Amino acid sequence: MKNVLILGASGSIATLVTRQLLDDSRVHLTLLVRHPDHLADDIRNDSRVTIVVADVVKDTATLLESVRGQDLVYANLYGANLKQQGQAVVAAMTTAKVSRILWISANGIYNEIPGKYGQWNAQMLGSTLDAYAAGAKAIESSNLKYTIVRPAWFSDKDVISYELTQKGQAFKGTEVSRQSVAAYLTSLILDPSQAIRQSVGINEPDTDGAKPSFY
Numbered sequence: 001m002k003n004v005l006i007l008g009a010s011g012s013i014a015t016l017v018t019r020q021l022l023d024d025s026r027v028h029l030t031l032l033v034r035h036p037d038h039l040a041d042d043i044r045n046d047s048r049v050t051i052v053v054a055d056v057v058k059d060t061a062t063l064l065e066s067v068r069g070q071d072l073v074y075a076n077l078y079g080a081n082l083k084q085q086g087q088a089v090v091a092a093m094t095t096a097k098v099s100r101i102l103w104i105s106a107n108g109i110y111n112e113i114p115g116k117y118g119q120w121n122a123q124m125l126g127s128t129l130d131a132y133a134a135g136a137k138a139i140e141s142s143n144l145k146y147t148i149v150r151p152a153w154f155s156d157k158d159v160i161s162y163e164l165t166q167k168g169q170a171f172k173g174t175e176v177s178r179q180s181v182a183a184y185l186t187s188l189i190l191d192p193s194q195a196i197r198q199s200v201g202i203n204e205p206d207t208d209g210a211k212p213s214f215y
Contacts, residue, residue, distance in 0.1 A: 004189055005030045005066055007056060007089065008076035010038035012154070013104065016182035017074065018043055021189060032056070032066050056088045057081060063088060067096040072192055074102040074185065080127070082135030090142040099145045100192050102185060107150045107201055109133040113171040116210040121153075136199065147188055148199040152176045153212040155204070165201035173203030175212040180204065 004021065006014050009031035021027045022043075032052045033039060043049060054062040056077065067073060073093060077085050086103070093101060107113060108121045109132050122129060139146050148167075153175045162180040165172055184202055188194055207213065 002027050002072070002190075003030070003070045004028070005032065005070045005073045006076065007032050007073065008078065009033050010035060011076045011078075013178055013181050013185070014074070014076040015040060015043070016178060017076075017185050017189070018049075020182060020186040022046055022048060024190065027189075030066055030070065032063070057084050060088055060092065064092045064095055067092045067098050070096075070098050072100040072102070072189055073098060074189060076104050077135070080131050082131040083138050086135040086138030090138060090144060093144055094142070099143075100196075101139065101144050101146050102188055103136065103139045103146055103148045105136045105148050105150050105199075106132040107152050107171050107203075109136050109150065110167060110199075112165075112167075112169070112201070117174050117208075118171075120211045140199070145192075145196045147195040147197075149181070149185065150199065150201045151181050152201075152203040152207070153215075154178050154181070155212065155214060157204075159204075161204050162202050163205045165203075167199035169201070171201045171203070173205065173207040174209050175207045175214070176202055176204045 010033045028048050030050045036051050036053050052066045056063050108129055136148050152173050155175045155177050157177040159177050160180050160183045
């Protein structure tokens with residue numbers, strides 16, 4: 001059995017990942033959320049799902065107990081205090097001796113987006129981009145086996161089509177479907193030997209421009 005802890009599990013990407021993982025009978029999921037009523041009924045009622053209600057910064061003892069015995073942590077967190085959230089997750093994983101983490105961030109945290117889209121993205125995200133950058137730095141500064149994932153802007157396209165860039169490379173594209181990001185994350189969870197200590201940008205090919213098509 002593969003034990004996976006998802007932090008911020010009620011988010012749209014995390015929900016898609018959860019459903020994909022539950023298609024694999026070898027996976028047991030622990031879902032840590034602040035608002036369990038935001039979880040879909042089919043997920044809440046699945047026998048291979050354990051739900052934990054906690055805040056990763058305020059409830060560090062609960063976070064630590066949730067991390068113990070896991071094979072991998074997937075963090076789908078957001079908020080102005082992402083630095084503190086990242087530090088709390090690193091501390092819990094270090095104490096529990098769990099090393100593999102997937103951390104969702106945002107495109108633009110390294111000023112890696114060229115041209116007009118980079119300017120538009122920075123203006124749209126504002127201080128939120130600083131929070132994402134601080135959270136990613138907390139993870140990168142640790143000794144964990146991390147993969148940081150930096151998606152373009154999410155679309156609701158019913159398609160799985162993506163390409164990847166590495167830290168230090170110019171970011172490509174302006175958008176990516178939620179299904180594509182979920183498919184990539186699921187592949188990392190099922191084969192966690194991929195992309196260790198890498199920060200990966202993900203976008204839909206041929207979506208270059210000044211801003212996503214839906215803006």
